[in-house]
Amino acid sequence: MSALMSEHSGEAGAARPAIFGLSLPVGRFVLPRVLRKPVRFIGRFCEGDYQPPRYFGVAACAVFLSASSIYGAWLGGQIPAAAQAVTARLGFAVDQVRVSGNRQTSEIDILEQLDLSGWTSLVGFDAEVARERIASLPWVKVASVRKVYPDELEVRIEEREPFAIWQHGSQLAIIERDGRVVTQFDVNRHSVLPLVIGYGADKGADFVEKVRRYPELASRVKGFIRVAGRRWDLRLENGITIRLPENGEDAAIAEVVRLDREDGLLSRDIAVADLRLEDRLVVRLTPEAMERRTAALADQAKAAKKKPGKSI
Incomplete structure (x- = not known):
């Protein structure tokens, strides 16, 4: 019993682990297993026991600059454009458009509403927005736009009936x-x-x-x-x-x-x-x-006047 007490007192007098200069109250709580290694690493790094690998600073700067560039491109709306360009050159550029159901609406008007360029990618193409633009044409009653991979668009419309x-x-x-x-x-x-x-x-x-x-x-x-x-x-x-x-x-x-x-x-x-x-x-x-009727009536009146009267 005395040995246990002395051992406990010896541990109590030993130096406690610390992070950023703050001692951890050993014996009062235990870190979860998943956090123990990160905490030990941070403690060793703060105390100078851990030496970062060579060119660690250069790599960290490169990662930071790359992340900043990607974030800026995302805020500026450049990510979708870049994705369009890449996927278009990988074989997903719209190469064919099939239109059906149009009699009064010309295909040229429909193609203008699709807003296609030479390198429009089917991957990033918004079919719902294109459908709404086509549905706004005067003769179009119902429209649908379907993507057929790898490089085709299918447009079907139902037109209004003129009365x-x-x-x-x-x-x-x-x-x-x-x-x-x-x-x-x-x-x-x-x-x-x-x-x-x-x-x-x-x-x-x-x-x-x-x-x-x-x-x-x-x-x-x-x-x-x-x-x-x-x-x-x-x-x-x-x-x-x-x-x-x-x-x-x-x-x-x-x-x-x-x-x-x-x-x-x-x-x-x-x-x-x-x-x-x-x-x-x-x-x-x-x-x-x-x-003609007035003239005919006038002629009849004249003819009636010319008739000799009956003798008594």
Whole structure:
């Protein structure tokens, strides 16, 4: 027992290990095993017992400068560009672009949105950003961009369906069935579309479909005119205007078709066929027909005056 006490007292009188001049309280806590070697190394280094290898300072400076350069390049956005250049020269440069689904949209416009250069790498190419740019083109409804390694891009688009030409004021635009404006009118590409005229006419897809149920009439319609946001007029190719009522336009259209079949109404010299009254059709002649009618009535009046009166 006394031997144990003396040994313990001898250890207590011995010098305690220290780091940076601070003694460690041996016996009060024990460092984890993973930290013991690093602590011993730091202690030996601080006490001068450890000599660094030759050129250690030069290597440390080189590591520090390299790390600083990489960090600066990362902050300046140069790392992605460097990665693009390296991977492009390793065989991942975009060499082919396949585009499908485009009818109204030119491939040149699509390629411009991809923003490719001669050394664009497929590895660092952001397909989602390119897809968003392509989807912003006027005719594009849905777009997808897929990377096909090692050097190919695949672009697929779904385009909007043109429904009519909408004239509002002096402006002409291509619209979809729901009235959404797609792009400005191009006379060389979309002249076969029906023409709807006036504010509110862009929402007239249902009315256009009603007229299309009568092909013999629809083929002669040049314009569908919305009047005061309440009713419709039909302007025919020969200049006749058919004025439809606010209510009951289906029956009025059917009546016009019947009169044309039976009496050739729409082939006569009339300017307006007004069906806004429920019980009658009002017709207005063209100026030329009015002149001819006026002249004919005048001739009839003269002829009546020249007839000899009856003797009593």
